[in-house]
Amino acid sequence: MPKTIFEHSSPERHGVRLPASEIQIPLDKMIPQKFHRAQTPRLPELSEMDVMRHYIKLSHMNHFIEKGLYPLGSCTMKYNPKIHELLVRHSCFANLHPHQPESTLQGALELLYELQQDLAEISGMKQVTLQPVAGAQGEFTGIKIIDAYHKAKGNTHKTKIIIPDSAHGTNPATCNLVGYDVVELKSNSEGRCDIARLREIVDENTAGFMLTNPNTLGLFETQIEEIAEIIHSVDALIYMDGANLNALLGIVQPGKIGFDIIHFNLHKTFSTPHGGGGPGAGPVGVVEKLVPYLPVPMISKDETGYHFDYAHQKTSIGKVHTFYGNFAVLVRAYIYIKMLGAEGLRRVSENAIINANYLMACLREYYHIQHQEHCMHEFVADGTWQKKESKVSTLDLAKRLLDKGFHAPTVYFPLIIPEAMMIEPTETESLESLDAFVQAMIEIAQEAKENPDLLHEAPISTPVRRVDDVRAVKELDPIFKIEK
Amino acid sequence: MPYISNTDRDRREMFAKIGVQNFDELIQAIPENFRLKDGLNMDPALSELEITEKIKAQTCQNLCAQNANSFLGAGVYDHFIPAAVDFIVSRPEFFTAYTPYQAEVSQGTLQFIYEYQTMICELTGMQIANASMYDGASAVAEAILMAVRKNKLNKALLPASLHPEYLKVIKAYTEGVGVELVLVPVKDGVMDLDELARMLDESVGSVIVQSPNYFGNIEDAQAISNLVHAQAKCLLIACVDPISLAILQAPADYQADIVVGEGQALGNSMYMGGPLFGFFATKLDMSRQMPGRIVGGTLDKDGNRAYALTLQAREQHIRRAKATSNICSNQSLCTLAATVYMSLMGREGLREAALQSAQKAHYLADELCKIDGFKLEYPQAAFFKEFVVHTPIPARQIIDKLLPRGIYAGVELAENSLMIAVTEKKGKAAIDEYVKAMQEVIHA
Numbered sequence: 001m002p003k004t005i006f007e008h009s010s011p012e013r014h015g016v017r018l019p020a021s022e023i024q025i026p027l028d029k030m031i032p033q034k035f036h037r038a039q040t041p042r043l044p045e046l047s048e049m050d051v052m053r054h055y056i057k058l059s060h061m062n063h064f065i066e067k068g069l070y071p072l073g074s075c076t077m078k079y080n081p082k083i084h085e086l087l088v089r090h091s092c093f094a095n096l097h098p099h100q101p102e103s104t105l106q107g108a109l110e111l112l113y114e115l116q117q118d119l120a121e122i123s124g125m126k127q128v129t130l131q132p133v134a135g136a137q138g139e140f141t142g143i144k145i146i147d148a149y150h151k152a153k154g155n156t157h158k159t160k161i162i163i164p165d166s167a168h169g170t171n172p173a174t175c176n177l178v179g180y181d182v183v184e185l186k187s188n189s190e191g192r193c194d195i196a197r198l199r200e201i202v203d204e205n206t207a208g209f210m211l212t213n214p215n216t217l218g219l220f221e222t223q224i225e226e227i228a229e230i231i232h233s234v235d236a237l238i239y240m241d242g243a244n245l246n247a248l249l250g251i252v253q254p255g256k257i258g259f260d261i262i263h264f265n266l267h268k269t270f271s272t273p274h275g276g277g278g279p280g281a282g283p284v285g286v287v288e289k290l291v292p293y294l295p296v297p298m299i300s301k302d303e304t305g306y307h308f309d310y311a312h313q314k315t316s317i318g319k320v321h322t323f324y325g326n327f328a329v330l331v332r333a334y335i336y337i338k339m340l341g342a343e344g345l346r347r348v349s350e351n352a353i354i355n356a357n358y359l360m361a362c363l364r365e366y367y368h369i370q371h372q373e374h375c376m377h378e379f380v381a382d383g384t385w386q387k388k389e390s391k392v393s394t395l396d397l398a399k400r401l402l403d404k405g406f407h408a409p410t411v412y413f414p415l416i417i418p419e420a421m422m423i424e425p426t427e428t429e430s431l432e433s434l435d436a437f438v439q440a441m442i443e444i445a446q447e448a449k450e451n452p453d454l455l456h457e458a459p460i461s462t463p464v465r466r467v468d469d470v471r472a473v474k475e476l477d478p479i480f481k482i483e484k
Numbered sequence: 485m486p487y488i489s490n491t492d493r494d495r496r497e498m499f500a501k502i503g504v505q506n507f508d509e510l511i512q513a514i515p516e517n518f519r520l521k522d523g524l525n526m527d528p529a530l531s532e533l534e535i536t537e538k539i540k541a542q543t544c545q546n547l548c549a550q551n552a553n554s555f556l557g558a559g560v561y562d563h564f565i566p567a568a569v570d571f572i573v574s575r576p577e578f579f580t581a582y583t584p585y586q587a588e589v590s591q592g593t594l595q596f597i598y599e600y601q602t603m604i605c606e607l608t609g610m611q612i613a614n615a616s617m618y619d620g621a622s623a624v625a626e627a628i629l630m631a632v633r634k635n636k637l638n639k640a641l642l643p644a645s646l647h648p649e650y651l652k653v654i655k656a657y658t659e660g661v662g663v664e665l666v667l668v669p670v671k672d673g674v675m676d677l678d679e680l681a682r683m684l685d686e687s688v689g690s691v692i693v694q695s696p697n698y699f700g701n702i703e704d705a706q707a708i709s710n711l712v713h714a715q716a717k718c719l720l721i722a723c724v725d726p727i728s729l730a731i732l733q734a735p736a737d738y739q740a741d742i743v744v745g746e747g748q749a750l751g752n753s754m755y756m757g758g759p760l761f762g763f764f765a766t767k768l769d770m771s772r773q774m775p776g777r778i779v780g781g782t783l784d785k786d787g788n789r790a791y792a793l794t795l796q797a798r799e800q801h802i803r804r805a806k807a808t809s810n811i812c813s814n815q816s817l818c819t820l821a822a823t824v825y826m827s828l829m830g831r832e833g834l835r836e837a838a839l840q841s842a843q844k845a846h847y848l849a850d851e852l853c854k855i856d857g858f859k860l861e862y863p864q865a866a867f868f869k870e871f872v873v874h875t876p877i878p879a880r881q882i883i884d885k886l887l888p889r890g891i892y893a894g895v896e897l898a899e900n901s902l903m904i905a906v907t908e909k910k911g912k913a914a915i916d917e918y919v920k921a922m923q924e925v926i927h928a
Contacts, residue, residue, distance in 0.1 A: 001591065001595070001788060001789040001790060001791075002595070004595070004598070004599055004602070005599050005823075005827050006599070006602065009830075012832075013830065014830060014832065014833065015566065015568070015827060015828030015829065015830055015833065016564075016566045016828050016829060016830075016833050017833075018564065018833065018836050018837065018840065018908060019911075021839075021840045021843055021844070021908075022911070022912040023840075023843045023844055023847045023912055024843065025842075025843045025846055025847065027731060027839065027842070029846075030842050030843070030846045030866070031702060031731075031732070031842065031866045031867075031868070032866055034706070035702050035732055035733055035866060036731065036732065036733065037729070037730070037731055037732055037733050037734060037737075038737070040730060040831050040832075040834075040835050041603075041606045041607050041729060041730060041734075041831065041834065042606055042831060043603060043606065043826050043827070043829065043830050043831045043833075043834055044826075044827050044830060044831075045830040045831055045832070046827060046828075046830065048566070048568050048828060051568060051824065051827045051828050052568055052571070052572070054827075055572045055575075055596065055824060055827075056572075056575070058591070058592035058593075058595050058596055059572075059575045059577035059578055059592050060577065060592065061589075061590075061591035061592040061595075062577045062578065062581045062589065062590055062591070062592035062593055063581065063586070063589035063590065064576050064577045064578075064579075064580045064581040065576065065580040065581075066576045066580060067577075070582065072582060075582060077582060078487070079487055080576075080579075080580050081486070081487055083532050083535065083536070085574065085579075087535070087536065087539045089570070090539065090540075090543045091543075091548050091550045091551075092543035092544070092546040092547075092548040092550075092551075093543060093546070093548075093755060093756075094548075094753040094754070094755055095548035095549045095550040095562070095753060095754060096546055096548050096549065096754060096755065096756040097549050097554060097556040097560060097562070097754050097756070097757075097892065098559075098560055098754070098756050098757030099556045099557075099558055099560075099892075099895050100547070100549075100554075100556065100756075100892060101883070101887060101892075103887075104546060104547040104552075104887070105546055105756065106545040106546065107541070107542030107543055107544065107545030107546045108542070108545075108546055108756055110542055110545065111542050118526060121524055121525055121526060122524060133618045133619070133758065133759065133815075134618060134811070134812065134813040134814070135812065135813060136800070136810045136811055136812045136813065137618060137622075137811075139810065140657075140810060144656060144660075147660065168800075168801075168812075169799075169800035169801040169802070169803070169804045169807065169812075170800050170801075170810050170812050172800075172804040172805035173800035173803075173804060173805060173807040173809070173810035174810040175805065176805045176806070176807075176810075177629075177657070177660060177661065177809070177810050178660040179659075179660035179661055179662065180660075182804075182805045219513065220511070220513040220514050222513050222514070222515060224518070225515070249524075250520060250523055250524050251511065251514070251519060251520060252514060252518050252519060252520060253520055253524075256518075256520075257518045267813065271487075273579045273580050273817075274579075274580065274581065274582050274583070274813075275578070275579050275581075275816050275817030275820075276578055276579070276581045276582070276583065276584065276590075276593040276816040276817060276820070277582070277583040277584070277593070277615065277777065277813060277814055277816035278616070278759075278813040278814045278815045278816045278817065278818075279758075279759035279761075279813070279814075279815045279816075279817060279818060280813045317656060318652045318653075318655060318656045319621075319649060319652040319653050319656060320622075320653060320656055320657075321618065321619060321621065321622075321653065321757075321758065321760075322559055322619045322620060322621045322647070322649045322650065322653065322746070322757060322760060323559075323560070323649070323756065323757025323758055323760075324756060324757055324758060325758050326755075326758040326759040327755045327756040327757065327758045327759075328753075328755040328758065328759055329758075329759065330758075331539075335535055335539065337526075338527065338529070338530050338535055338538065339486065339529060339530050339531070339532070339535050340529055341526055341527065341528055341529025341530070342523050342524035342525070342526040342529075343523070343529065344529050345524065345526075346523065346524070347488060348488070350507050351488050351490055351495075353507070353510055353511065354490070354495060354498050354499070354502075354507065354510065355490075355498075357498075357502045357504075357510055358498040358501055358502055361501050361502045361503065362501065373513065374502070374504075374509075374510045374511075374512070374513070376511075376513075398586070399588065402586065402588050402589050407582070407586060407589065408586050413801075427487075427488050427490075428487050428488060428489070429489070430489030430490060430494070431489070431490055431494045431497065431498065433489075457785075459588050459589075462588040462589055463588070463589075463591050464587070464588055464591055464784040464788060464790040465588070465784040465785035465786050465788070466588065466784060466785045467587035467588060467782060467783075467784050467785075467790045467791075467792045468782050468783050468784065468785070468790075468792075469587065469782065469792040469793070469794065469796075471782045471783060472780040472781070472782035472791075472792040472793075472794040473780070473794050473795060473796075473797075475782070476612075476768070476771065476780055476794065476795070477780050477781035477782070478598075478601055478605075478611075478612045478613070478771070478778055478779070478780050478781075478794070479598070479601050479602040479605045479611070479612065479613070480598065480599065480602040480781075482602070482606060
């Protein structure tokens with residue numbers, strides 16, 4: 001591994017120089033001594049080129065979309081168009097201050113207003129807030145809205161939210177944060193919600209139901225109408241986790257088929273870069289009766305222009321972000337939507353579905369795939385054949401893929417499939433690129449039979465070999481010990 | 485379609501392999517009556533040239549801080565950003581990568597996060613930091629929730645001098661789990677220590693101190709800490725400006741237990757307030773109660789130095805409903821900007837930025853107070869780069885009258901109260917222009 005930036009440091013080197021100040025006031029004259037710091041923080045001291053070399057060297061150790069296929073299920077690692085990056089960096093976006101008068105932000109507000117409208121149309125919802133800055137914060141906003149709805153109606157007995165066992169971990173974690181008990185709903189043998197079981201566990205205390213659709217097995221939840229009827233019969237609400245919305249653009253509007261609330265992951269479906277773990281954005285759409293509970297402000301429009309609108313402040317859940325959400329992420333998603341239009345968006349979902357089904361068809365002979373029907377934008381294969389025949393785990397298979405220049409699929413999730421490999425190619429991969437991935441997967445299946453040790457040893461060609469994450473916990477080392 | 489490779493011919497080949505005739509056969513699981521009949525109702529698709537024109541028109545409707553003389557702060561600050569920062573952040577190796585779960589092909593991201601955690605600990609004096617929260621507001625909220633997990637005491641005291649938007653976010657985050665939030669009054673622009681002493685008892689789980697506080701004033705954090713730690717279990721949560729830490733006391737020096745804050749000022753453009761990022765640091769013995777991702781050093785199979793996500797058993801993808809937080813995506817790329825920024829500024833550069841910000845703010849405060857009717861709202865309090873003045877005419881009028889001159893005068897706090905921020909980017913001429921404009925509009 002390269003040295004840390006601190007080990008490259010040498011006293012009195014500079015990466016930048018500020019202009020000499022024309023105003024000299026001694027620190028003591030401004031701020032009493034007792035508040036002063038004894039020793040200046042030991043940040044590294046390097047020239048600009050030294051800093052550039054160091055971080056470019058680190059960058060070479062990453063997998064990224066332009067390098068190769070990134071088949072992480074439910075993560076939607078599609079290509080991120082470069083025009084987004086060029087346009088978002090315009091000074092009159094990058095240098096806007098959130099406290100500027102509205103009259104000086106009209107272009108930015110117009111953009112946000114149109115994005116609210118476009119996301120409402122795509123989801124079939126009445127109104128959309130752009131404030132949540134991540135999918136999990138969108139979930140948090142949505143569950144707070146459920147909570148506010150029940151409180152407003154005096155539904156004080158509502159204590160639980162039902163979540164399928166195939167759900168992302170953020171769902172139960174979010175419900176817990178808002179103060180709800182989580183009741184897990186087992187999936188049926190088809191991999192979908194077990195309706196009979198749902199009827200049994202729904203009661204007057206049910207506040208809501210969180211459902212990912214298509215679910216994490218890549219299957220559309222066909223019985224939404226019935227689910228909606230069951231949930232709504234006790235005045236509970238249905239939340240759609242929009243992590244997998246990339247399958248539905250222009251095909252299904254969730255707000256029109258029974259869902260009350262949805263969050264979008266703009267960093268998945270609408271192609272804003274993942275950034276190595278953020279920033280993303282998690283706007284939330286709701287049906288008409290829930291509009292009063294959306295966070296403030298909304299962006300509204302009248303004859304005088306665009307405004308930050310606090311009109312429903314009294315009923316709102318309040319705020320989830322210091323200002324108006326991740327504006328720079330919202331700009332990128334806006335550009336994406338405007339460039340695709342209605343037809344392009346539908347084409348995105350069609351191709352995401354076709355690509356996933358093609359991969360599934362090509363791999364079925366080599367890997368166990370529990371569900372026989374067509375999938376939506378992703379599917380779950382598993383390593384149970386390899387595990388049984390050659391004692392090769394899904395982790396080994398995943399690490400071997402890294403050797404072959406591909407990122408691994410999402411592994412060991414959903415939890416209900418042993419040795420799971422959740423695969424989502426996205427629409428931006430070409431047929432040739434899919435075929436190359438299939439070829440690699442077939443080779444690995446062959447290697448598992450003939451040379452399982454090769455897989456246990458994998459990866460061998462990556463910047464580091466298999467990383468000991470147990471040691472990372474047992475001998476916790478979260479910071480570099482700076483010596484000078 | 486610009487970003488889709490597959491042509492109709494490719495699609496036909498794929499249909500054949502799948503064993504269907506057309507796309508509709510693939511979505512038979514979606515009931516017919518759920519399917520959108522007429523397509524979405526949206527504007528016609530734009531080409532790259534057309535969207536560029538549209539965005540250009542929108543940006544022209546904005547007056548950015550670069551083209552104005554801005555004295556706005558209140559949580560987001562216009563500090564200098566070296567050009568090299570954006571070159572690193574724009575590398576697709578960093579910006580199109582996923583969360584570094586597959587450590588062997590993510591060492592670049594993992595190592596910079598490790599370096600970031602180290603820098604945050606160096607600034608704050610703490611022992612462990614996470615890979616980031618969404619913003620300063622949610623970082624304070626998560627700190628309060630962590631304190632509740634640690635000592636099981638669900639009452640938190642917050643100063644009335646805390647950022648008001650933070651307070652709203654904290655309320656949203658903590659009410660569900662039944663945290664009682666109580667405001668400590670402000671006296672002379674800082675937390676009222678007599679009131680704090682009166683309000684503290686064994687039922688209080690945490691006390692938040694923001695320093696510099698919302699008004700820009702420096703709190704006597706040591707005195708607050710002494711009161712807080714007189715209670716056996718109570719934890720001190722410090723919310724600080726990272727730039728200020730180049731010259732002001734490290735929170736560890738006044739025995740803070742958890743240190744959080746807004747990190748935007750470290751190398752990130754303002755973007756109308758988002759993305760921001762929250763930093764979060766604490767003591768090692770509380771590491772297992774922390775929210776968010778943490779990177780740790782370790783070894784690979786050959787015994788070479790490597791990095792990995794660590795203490796993941798706290799997180800939602802493992803612990804689900806019992807996780808320490810629901811956070812998944814954080815603000816990783818913003819922390820990369822911060823890491824590169826701190827590397828370029830270095831030890832002396834950050835100190836110089838902090839010192840010049842303070843000097844220029846104090847110069848402006850002195851000059852403004854020479855104008856009839858202006859005075860500092862909190863003359864007893866020390867401030868860093870932001871301060872509040874009492875204005876002879878309503879603050880709203882000042883803001884409106886300076887705007888046509890291309891000046892953002894500040895943030896209105898009350899009818900005759902204006903909050904003004906200055907960073908190292910301001911030259912003396914720009915400050916003098918502001919003072920002169922102020923004189924003119926007051927006397928007009």
